[in-house]
Amino acid sequence: MKFKAVLFDLGSTLIEYENHDWPTLGKMGLVNAYPYMKKIFPELPELSQFGENFYRNLRYILDNERPGYIEIDIYNACNRIFKRMGLALKDGLVEEFVELYYKPVTEQITVIPGAVEILSKIKKSDITIGLVSNSIFPEKFHLEEMENFGLREYFDFVIFSSSVGTRKPGKDIFNMALRNARTEPSQAIYIGDKFDVDIYGAKNAGLVAVWKYHKGRENPENIEPDYSIVNLGELETIILQ
Known part of the structure; x- marks a missing residue:
């Protein structure tokens, strides 16, 4: 058999999250979560100012407080943001905010x-x-989304950067997957939609890389995948024949 392990990306590879662009989804999330925060903190500024402050801090954290390929999950990020806003956090507040914030996405x-x-x-x-x-x-x-779409049952293991603290395109997260799969890089194939994260990361870790077409994905470094597909059904020829 050609490959012993097939590894997938999730977003825009198996589940489409970008039916709206991320800035729009972020605004929708804040609109949904803001009333909860305003009820607890009546002194909060209006939604537009709160949102501007929130996103300025979130972007700073994601751009400047994740050295190397360290991942920071949204709970950690929100804790930092709200403390910088001077908000006194009670138990469960960040978790509830994140639930409300993410609801429009899912x-x-x-x-x-x-x-x-x-x-x-x-x-x-x-x-x-x-x-x-x-x-x-x-x-x-x-995992709940995967379950709802009937995807979860097919996976022997899942690795999310928010859980393991490291992210693509770094080698560590791919090496975790190879250990889980008990296989060598050359016997594993990875399918993803982003050149700089998925294709570069997989190839740099020694895996065979398949680019799943997604409109608008840029490739300024001209990273070459081993295979390119438009539809997931094309994987049958690559993997099973």
Whole structure:
């Protein structure tokens, strides 16, 4: 058999999160979470000012407080942001805020066509199937989404950067996956949609890399995948034949 392990990215590879752009989703999330915060902290500024402050701090954290490929999850980030705003945090506040903030995201996601079908075919071949995904959001959110779309049952293991503290394109998260799959890099294939994160990261770790087409993905460094596909069904030829 050509490959012993097939590893997938999640967002825009198996589940489409970008049915709205991320800035729009962020605004929707704040609109949903702001009344909860305003009720607890009546002194909060109006939504527009609160949102501007929140995103300025979040962007600073993601750009400047994640050295190397360290990941910071959304709970950690919100704790830092709210403390910088001078808010006295009570138990459970950040968790509730994140639940409300994320709700508009999960309400608009869709499964990528062909995802269940190709996972089912790979599973029947006894190849190990794993997930390696960058996300600042909690693993439990994504596992529920995968369950709702009928994807979870096909995976032997999942690795989310928010849970393990390291992210793509660093080698560490790919090496974790290889250890879980009990295979060598050359016997593993990775499918993802971002050149600088998925394709570069997988190839740098020694895996075979497949780029899943997604409109608007830029490739300024001209990173070359080993394979390119438009539809997930094309993986059958690459992996199973």
